[in-house]
Each structure stands twice: as C-alpha cells, then as structure tokens.
Amino acid sequence: MRDKQYQVGFVGAGNHAGWSLYPCFQYFKDVTLTCVCDLDREKARKVGSVFGAERFYTDFREMLDQEELDALFCCGSAKLHAIVIEEAIFRGIPLFVEKPPAPGAAEMKILAEKADLQDATVMVAFMHRFAPITVWARKVMADKQFGRTMMIYAREGIWGGSGDSMVRDSAIHHIDFLRHLGGDIEWVQAAGCSDGDKRNAYAVTLMFTNGILGQMSLNTLEAFSYPNDAVEIHGDQGGYIRLDNWDKAAWHRDSGNLWAPPDNPHDGSLTYEHGWTAAGTNRSIKIQGYVDEFAHFFECLKIGKKPVPNHWDGYRALQIVEAIIESSKSGNRVILA
Numbered sequence: 001m002r003d004k005q006y007q008v009g010f011v012g013a014g015n016h017a018g019w020s021l022y023p024c025f026q027y028f029k030d031v032t033l034t035c036v037c038d039l040d041r042e043k044a045r046k047v048g049s050v051f052g053a054e055r056f057y058t059d060f061r062e063m064l065d066q067e068e069l070d071a072l073f074c075c076g077s078a079k080l081h082a083i084v085i086e087e088a089i090f091r092g093i094p095l096f097v098e099k100p101p102a103p104g105a106a107e108m109k110i111l112a113e114k115a116d117l118q119d120a121t122v123m124v125a126f127m128h129r130f131a132p133i134t135v136w137a138r139k140v141m142a143d144k145q146f147g148r149t150m151m152i153y154a155r156e157g158i159w160g161g162s163g164d165s166m167v168r169d170s171a172i173h174h175i176d177f178l179r180h181l182g183g184d185i186e187w188v189q190a191a192g193c194s195d196g197d198k199r200n201a202y203a204v205t206l207m208f209t210n211g212i213l214g215q216m217s218l219n220t221l222e223a224f225s226y227p228n229d230a231v232e233i234h235g236d237q238g239g240y241i242r243l244d245n246w247d248k249a250a251w252h253r254d255s256g257n258l259w260a261p262p263d264n265p266h267d268g269s270l271t272y273e274h275g276w277t278a279a280g281t282n283r284s285i286k287i288q289g290y291v292d293e294f295a296h297f298f299e300c301l302k303i304g305k306k307p308v309p310n311h312w313d314g315y316r317a318l319q320i321v322e323a324i325i326e327s328s329k330s331g332n333r334v335i336l337a
C-alpha cells in the first residue's frame, strides 16, 4: 500500500494540537488532512485550513459518517479521548490519540480489552519515546560497554498546579518513558508534599519487574527561567546516561582513572545533541519526538503493523499515575498487577 494517499481526519483544534501536532503533517507527502472537527467550527477552520483540510465539523460522529478516512487523530481532553477511542474501535478506524487516553485506568482497561477484541489500532501519543536523544540513549543501553541497566531516575517539573493533575496530565509522559526504558513496573511507593495550593511535589521509588530500581521526582515547583527535565540511566559498568530537557544526551563512562585523565580518550564522556542549527532541523516538534511519533504511526499503517505505544501502554501509564497518587496519600506501597 506504499503508493496510496492516506486521508486523515482530526478531532480537536486546540492549543497543543495547533502548536505541535498539525504542523507534523507537513512532513508526510502521502498523507492528506481532509477534515477537522472542533466544538468551535472557526477554530477547526483556522487551524485545519493551514494544513490542507477542506471540510470542518462540530460533531465528530457526523464527520466520521460523512468522510472516508484511513486514520483519525484526536487531541482534546481525557474524557473526549475515551469517547473517541470507543467510536474508532467500533468503526474500525486506526486512531492516534493524545494522552491521557482516558480519565482513569479502569475505563482505559475496558477500552483496551475492546480494542483487542476488535483487533483495533490505537496509538497513544507518548512522544518522548521518539525524541532523537531517546533513540540515541536506547542504542547506548544496548551497548556491551554500558552493561546491564541497574537504575533509572526521572525528574519532571512544571510551573504550578494541583499535584494530582500534574501526575495525570504531565508526569504521565515520564511514567511511560520509564516503562519504555525499563519495562513493566512491579510496585510504587510515593510520598507527597504540598502547600495546599499550587506548589506540590512527589518523591517516588519504584521497582521494575526485571529488578531495575526506579526513582522519580515529580513537582509543580519549576521556575520559568530554566528548564529542568532530566533522566538518568545507570548501567552496571560504572557509566551512566544523562538526558536533559529532551535535547541533550551524554554517556559518562568509567574511565578507570580517578586522579588522571583516561588512558584511552575514547573512555571519556560521549555527548549527543540533535543537530539543530540548519534551517528546518531546528524545530521542537522534531527534537521532542512529535514528527517521529507521526512517522511511526503512518509507517505502521502502511505495512499493516500495530503501533507502539498502544492502548495497553496508555492503560499501564494511567495505572501507575493512580498508584503514585494513592501511595502518596496512604503511605503504602502499591503493587501493580
């Protein structure tokens, strides 16, 4: 099906979709954005027409009745995502949906089971998996010199807001990212601190089913003046990978010498930063993984493969979100089935 022109529709024309998702369509010559739906028709027209859409709706079911679509995109709210997932499963339309894919894990589990029964295609938009530095870090993790992964640390901060919603809406990315690097999680133990208003913090310890230890610092204590997203991945050969703000990565290796430079200069640190000074490469939608998550979804459509992260990854991420919130309130370790 390589020569086909793919017709896609989009539900939601809000901020995130307009800034980071619609612009990705430009990178795919064999994909046509034909129609857009938003409760606000003018918004749908304003955003969608820039990227080629010609028909605009305020009711997504009407759009699906009228249009012959090869795939559907949705970026609205957790509640809308769940409704659209159910409809896309029912109609057999491959779906790319933003996070959180549903308001809660229980609801998402039911949807995931339905998706499996109907052999549906649902990709959940955890774009950190597709950032160039992530691809580089995964190659380092597979390198013999890095060894076996022992511990993963992730830090996520935003600039104020309720703790629960920060974990559900924002830190869910880091939660999925930890699963991407380390696999499934067996238990979480969390503690929280709050000013009773918009400054909140969680410290999380977790154990992966394969014995890797995990730690997360999640908070709404961030300063606007400097970004502070970080991930560290420690191997058993004395080296570690450090990812900063989704645009810089380093592999710090054990040089063998504490008091002197490495005997072999190749045993120092290696760094990688997406080359962004050339025009067109300097886009955050590329650097942060949005373009490549689209690429993965379209490639899977073309070759008839199921994309990942999928509905079950959406469910697992929500399950961990809820475990962190529950553990921080009860003080108990929460075992994940």
Ligand SMILES: NC(=O)c1ccc[n+]([C@@H]2O[C@H](COP(=O)([O-])OP(=O)(O)OC[C@H]3O[C@@H](n4cnc5c(N)ncnc54)[C@H](O)[C@@H]3O)[C@@H](O)[C@H]2O)c1
Binding pocket: 011, 012, 013, 014, 015, 016, 017, 037, 038, 039, 040, 043, 058, 059, 060, 075, 076, 077, 078, 080, 098, 099, 100, 125, 127, 169
């Ligand atoms: N992956 C990321 O990096 C990232 C970043 C920011 C936001 N998000 C996610 O994107 C989603 C949207 O966030 P936002 O800040 O753009 O919100 P937003 O409110 O700006 O956009 C949501 C849009 O959905 C529309 N909408 C709501 N119900 C609808 C319906 N029934 N039919 C059609 N349209 C409907 C609204 O009119 C609005 O235009 C959220 O789930 C958020 O968590 C993801």
